Every structure is written in structure tokens, then in C-alpha cells.
Amino acid sequence: MVNTDKSPTPPISEPRNSGNPSVKNKLSRSASIPSGGWLSAQVQGFHPASFLSAQTAKLREITSGKKAIAAISGGVDSTVATVLAKQALGDNLIPVLIDTGFMRLDEPEKVRAKLSSPPLGIKVRLIHAGGRFLEAVKGTFLAEEKRNKFRETFYQVLKDEAAREGCEFLVQGTIAPDWIETQGGIKTQHNVLEQVGIDPVATYGFKVLEPLADLYKDQVRSVGRQLDLPPDLAGRQPFPGPGLLVRCIGAVTKTKLQVLKSATQLVENKLGPLSYDQYFAAVIENDFSSDPTFKALRDNSAEALGLPTNEVRTDVFEQRVTGVKGDVRSYGRLCGVKLIEESREAYGWLPDKLGRLQSALVEKSQDLTRVAFLVKEKRGGGSLSVVIRAVTTRDFMTAAVAKVPWKVLKDIADSILDIEDVSRVYYDITPKPPGTVEFE
Amino acid sequence: MTFVPVVYVKGQYNHLITRSLQDLGIESKLLPSSTTPEELERLKADGLVMGGGPQSVRQLENLPRELADAVQLIRGVTLPMLCICVTHQLLAKAFGGETDIAKKPEYGPVEISVDSEDTILTGVGPSFTAWESHTDEVVKSPPGFHLLAHSDNCTAQAMRHENGRIFGVQFHPEVSHTSKGSEIFRNFLQTVRQ
Numbered sequence: 087m088v089n090t091d092k093s094p095t096p097p098i099s100e101p102r103n104s105g106n107p108s109v110k111n112k113l114s115r116s117a118s119i120p121s122g123g124w125l126s127a128q129v130q131g132f133h134p135a136s137f138l139s140a141q142t143a144k145l146r147e148i149t150s151g152k153k154a155i156a157a158i159s160g161g162v163d164s165t166v167a168t169v170l171a172k173q174a175l176g177d178n179l180i181p182v183l184i185d186t187g188f189m190r191l192d193e194p195e196k197v198r199a200k201l202s203s204p205p206l207g208i209k210v211r212l213i214h215a216g217g218r219f220l221e222a223v224k225g226t227f228l229a230e231e232k233r234n235k236f237r238e239t240f241y242q243v244l245k246d247e248a249a250r251e252g253c254e255f256l257v258q259g260t261i262a263p264d265w266i267e268t269q270g271g272i273k274t275q276h277n278v279l280e281q282v283g284i285d286p287v288a289t290y291g292f293k294v295l296e297p298l299a300d301l302y303k304d305q306v307r308s309v310g311r312q313l314d315l316p317p318d319l320a321g322r323q324p325f326p327g328p329g330l331l332v333r334c335i336g337a338v339t340k341t342k343l344q345v346l347k348s349a350t351q352l353v354e355n356k357l358g359p360l361s362y363d364q365y366f367a368a369v370i371e372n373d374f375s376s377d378p379t380f381k382a383l384r385d386n387s388a389e390a391l392g393l394p395t396n397e398v399r400t401d402v403f404e405q406r407v408t409g410v411k412g413d414v415r416s417y418g419r420l421c422g423v424k425l426i427e428e429s430r431e432a433y434g435w436l437p438d439k440l441g442r443l444q445s446a447l448v449e450k451s452q453d454l455t456r457v458a459f460l461v462k463e464k465r466g467g468g469s470l471s472v473v474i475r476a477v478t479t480r481d482f483m484t485a486a487v488a489k490v491p492w493k494v495l496k497d498i499a500d501s502i503l504d505i506e507d508v509s510r511v512y513y514d515i516t517p518k519p520p521g522t523v524e525f526e
Numbered sequence: 527m528t529f530v531p532v533v534y535v536k537g538q539y540n541h542l543i544t545r546s547l548q549d550l551g552i553e554s555k556l557l558p559s560s561t562t563p564e565e566l567e568r569l570k571a572d573g574l575v576m577g578g579g580p581q582s583v584r585q586l587e588n589l590p591r592e593l594a595d596a597v598q599l600i601r602g603v604t605l606p607m608l609c610i611c612v613t614h615q616l617l618a619k620a621f622g623g624e625t626d627i628a629k630k631p632e633y634g635p636v637e638i639s640v641d642s643e644d645t646i647l648t649g650v651g652p653s654f655t656a657w658e659s660h661t662d663e664v665v666k667s668p669p670g671f672h673l674l675a676h677s678d679n680c681t682a683q684a685m686r687h688e689n690g691r692i693f694g695v696q697f698h699p700e701v702s703h704t705s706k707g708s709e710i711f712r713n714f715l716q717t718v719r720q
């Protein structure tokens with residue numbers, strides 16, 4: 087008999103929670119279950135049309151004629167949230183786009199133009215706050231500190247706008263992985279407040295409305311299609327709220343940001359046509375750890391690849407990067423693996439072998455979170471490395487390393503090495519877990 | 527409609543389990559682990575899935591609140607139940623098995639070898655790729671449980687109680703990268719509906 091413990095437990099009407107105010111919040115929310123009866127055998131699960139009508143009704147009811155500000159970045163989450171809220175609130179919705187200074191080349195203006203033209207026709211106010219954000223993150227190099235400062239500045243800017251417009255509500259495109267990762271302490275997403283114990287009404291003067299909070303990226307896209315968003319918007323490449331800030335690994339400098347903007351453009355142009363779910367560049371200083379415990383990584387790499395040790399070199403970057411191991415945040419090391427040219431040429435075409443290299447290293451070293459494979463280097467070049475990241479994922483909760491053809495990686499590396507200050511180009515070979523999609 | 531709630535114990539993928547179940551056309555939502563078997567009855571639950579989490583359960587004493595509650599629930603529930611990752615380890619501990627820190631932790635893709643295409647693993651053999659994220663593992667399965675699958679690094683990837691209604695898996699059937707995840711949930715729902 088299995089059920090040995092039959093001691094009566096007092097019935098409780100309210101779910102107790104474990105000290106985290108958000109848990110109750112999220113638990114009491116029904117996970118957008120379509121109300122039943124009309125489920126057909128073919129279309130099970132999520133229904134964009136019924137989701138939309140339920141959410142617009144809910145927004146109308148909550149705001150009841152009062153004004154709301156909407157934070158829109160041009161990404162699919164915030165665009166879908168804004169269009170949905172526009173349908174519910176009409177002129178009572180004030181969409182604003184914050185230029186954080188960490189967006190891509192010309193992105194703020196392009197996004198504003200795109201949103202204001204047909205078929206959307208959403209007039210968006212562009213707020214130039216680049217200076218404010220840069221000032222806020224000055225002198226910080228730890229990932230969570232950067233993210234926290236970004237979040238604080240983000241909401242201060244919105245607070246000012248909301249106060250000016252007399253808005254009692256903020257509509258934003260938070261989706262499930264945002265609050266899940268923040269709540270789990272994996273990383274602080276810029277658009278999550280209650281989960282970290284911040285009361286938005288007391289702190290910023292508005293209530294937060296998150297119509298998409300129970301959805302994953304692929305479901306948001308299907309809502310976008312239901313809303314007749316143009317295909318390039320519904321299918322837009324994801325871009326994190328803090329943008330290039332979290333791809334500038336460690337301290338932010340003008341040089342790193344400039345290099346990153348150029349490298350981002352090169353990677354997006356080359357990998358865009360290959361339809362991966364996410365692809366981008368990150369930049370990191372070539373400062374390497376002298377910790378003797380990392381010396382073994384060279385032998386471990388050689389063993390995992392079946393190569394003599396003298397054909398392998400490993401460099402562990404000083405600056406830490408974000409990962410997740412066993413459901414716990416791991417702010418650990420990034421190991422760069424370099425092979426001699428002929429071996430590199432052979433292994434570059436063998437992504438499965440590189441996957442085994444990655445897991446062999448990460449399972450041996452607790453402090454190691456991610457592994458990157460050197461694609462090309464330039465002798466006597468600058469002090470920065472660029473890491474290319476490309477993954478396939480449905481919902482960003484797990485991610486597989488994209489099998490980018492080696493020839494393509496080499497071509498991209500060639501162009502990136504033309505950027506001043508860059509001496510090495512790596513390809514990140516870490517899935518999520520133990521990595522995350524972004525580096526910070 | 528069939529209703530299978532998911533017990534939240536702070537794991538990244540707990541909410542994703544509700545989605546996996548909803549995608550199979552049944553009703554699901556997150557519940558706290560303080561939910562009692564009586565409440566489950568009142569909610570007309572047909573089965574139960576226990577999620578994963580970041581904790582270690584090597585010692586049953588001093589468990590964090592949500593897992594202390596989860597042990598009560600695991601022992602008290604009479605519904606068909608599937609325990610995932612940390613609650614798979616908790617299930618083992620609750621019924622007299624042992625867990626320990628894994629010699630080789632598993633993060634990301636892992637090849638699962640199916641030893642017995644039994645109940646929840648019907649039709650998924652001889653092997654499939656599953657995604658994992660665990661530092662501890664079950665090293666001794668509890669009395670009354672049969673091991674159903676293993677990987678190179680871990681002997682207890684899946685287990686079933688001899689009553690045929692309680693299951694544990696170390697891997698994550700709820701993440702989209704696990705190749706046979708929805709088959710495993712479908713198989714579990716088969717048991718739920720019996």
C-alpha cells in the first residue's frame with residue numbers, strides 16, 4: 087500500500103505560499119484555459135481568438151475608462167500587447183517607445199515608422215533616454231547589477247511619462263519566461279516587478295497590466311497573426327529589453343558598444359536567412375583567468391575530442407556569464423577552446439562532437455557555465471573577442487545550439503575580424519541549460 | 527473535461543507542464559504544494575503532475591517549506607501521479623529510496639535508454655533524447671518501484687510503482703526539446719483516464 091500517510095490535514099481555502107508574494111499571484115491566475123465545450127479534436131490547447139476576446143474584455147473592465155501607458159519596443163511581445171490593448175482601450179492608450187541607447191543601429195526610428203504606418207497606424211511617442219541609461223549602468227560590470235539598474239531606469243522613465251499623461255495603468259508585454267526566470271532567480275528581466283517584491287503603485291504610481299503573462303513566444307506570435315500583424319512583426323527576431331547592454335559582457339564601454347553594433351549587424355545579415363529562432367553577437371574582453379584549477383580543461387577538451395593535448399588550447403574568460411544548472415542560476419565562466427587549424431577545420435563541421443566537448447567540460451567544472459569554440463583569430467589584433475550565438479527554440483525555456491554551417495561561421499568571422507579592436511571570433515556551443523540564450 | 531493540475535515547487539518548467547497538458551486538450555493549472563488530497567478531490571482532479579525545482583532532497587529533514595508540503599502530498603494522494611526531476615527524487619526518498627549528488631550531472635540533451643516500454647514509456651523505446659537539468663540523482667530506487675529507463679550517467683531516469691499509478695522521471699518531458707515528451711504525457715493521461 088503506497089499511501090501510508092493518512093493523517094488528516096486541515097482543509098485550507100487560500101493557497102499558502104512560501105514567502106514569495108508573487109507565487110500566490112501567479113498561482114491564482116488560471117493558466118489561460120479556454121472555457122470548454124467547443125474544443126475540436128484537431129485544434130487542442132491554445133486558441134488565439136478566444137484568448138484575444140477574453141483579454142480585451144478583461145483590460146476594459148480593469149481600466150474602466152481610465153488612461154494607460156503602453157511600453158512598446160517593436161518586439162513581438164510588446165507590439166502584440168499594445169495592439170491588443172489598443173483594441174480594448176482606444177485613445178485611452180498612450181504607446182511610448184523608449185530609446186535606451188542599447189538598441190541596434192537606427193532601430194528606434196525604424197520601429198516608430200513601422201508601427202505608425204498601415205496596417206497598424208499606431209502613433210508612438212519616442213523618448214530619447216540613452217544618456218540616462220548609460221549614466222545608470224556606468225561603473226557596473228556584474229550582470230544582475232546591470233539588469234537591476236536598467237530596470238530601475240526603465241520604470242523611472244515610464245513613471246515620468248505616466249504622470250505627465252495622467253495614466254493609472256502601464257500595459258507591457260511580459261511573457262511567461264520573463265516572470266519565471268525572475269522568480270526563479272535565474273536573471274532579472276527588466277519588465278518584472280511584483281516577483282521581486284516591488285509594488286508598482288507605491289513606487290511608480292501605476293498598476294501593471296500584463297495580458298500576455300501566461301504565454302510563451304510561439305503563442306504570442308500566433309496571437310500576433312490573429313491580430314493581423316504584418317508577418318515581419320509577428321515573426322520578428324526577438325530582442326531583449328535591455329538590448330545590447332546584456333550582450334556587452336561585463337562593463338559597458340563606448341568601444342565595446344560600437345564593436346557590438348557592427349558585429350550584430352554582420353551576424354544578423356548573414357544568419358537571418360537561415361531561420362534560426364535566435365542569432366546574435368556578444369562582445370567580451372580578452373582577459374583570461376590564471377586560476378590553476380582551469381588548467382585541467384585543456385586535457386579534458388583533448389580527451390573529449392580524441393586529440394593530442396598539444397593541438398588544443400583553452401582560455402577561461404575573467405568576466406562571468408549567466409547560465410542555469412539544475413534549475414539554479416549559475417553565474418560562471420566561459421571557456422574558449424581553440425584547436426590547431428586542421429583539427430578546427432575538421433571539428434567545425436561536426437556539431438555533435440562539439441556538443442560532447444561542451445558537456446564534458448561543464449560536467450567536470452562546477453564554476454564553468456558555457457563553452458565557445460574558436461572560429462578564427464587575428465594575430466596582433468585588438469583586445470576584444472566576439473562570440474556568435476545561434477539557437478533553435480520554441481519557447482526560449484530550453485535552447486539547442488544551431489548547426490550553423492562551418493563555412494558560414496568562417497565567413498562571418500572574417501568580416502567581424504575586420505572590425506577594429508577585435509582579435510578573436512568564437513561560436514557558443516552551449517545549449518540552455520546549462521547556458522541561457524543571452525549571456526547576461 | 528479531464529483536469530490534471532500541476533504542483534508548483536519553484537522549477538523553471540512547472541508552468542510549461544500546464545501548457546504541455548493543455549496542448550493535449552485537457553485542463554490544467556498550477557497549484558501550490560500545500561494543496562491537500564481533500565482539496566484535489568474537491569477540485570475534481572483526475573490526476574496530478576508534480577513539477578521540478580532547484581532544491582536538493584538528500585536530507586528529508588529541513589526541507590524547504592514547498593518540498594515538505596510536497597512530501598505530504600506525495601504520500602497522501604491516491605490519484606495517478608507523475609513526479610518530475612526534483613519531485614522524482616523526492617518520491618524516491620518518500621518511499622525509502624536514496625538520492626545523492628550525481629557523479630556526472632546532466633544539463634541539456636541526454637540519450638535515454640528505455641529498459642521497459644511500460645505504461646508511461648509505451649512506444650518511446652528503444653531510446654530517445656530528453657533534456658535534463660539536475661545535479662542530484664536517485665541512486666537507489668525505493669521498495670515497490672520498478673526502474674524503466676536509464677542514461678549513461680544515471681541509472682534511474684524513470685520509475686513506476688507496482689500499483690501502476692505512480693511514476694517518476696528524472697528528465698523533463700514538458701520541454702519542447704525532449705523528443706518524446708508529449709507521448710509520455712499522453713501515456714500518463716491514458717492511466718489517468720482508466
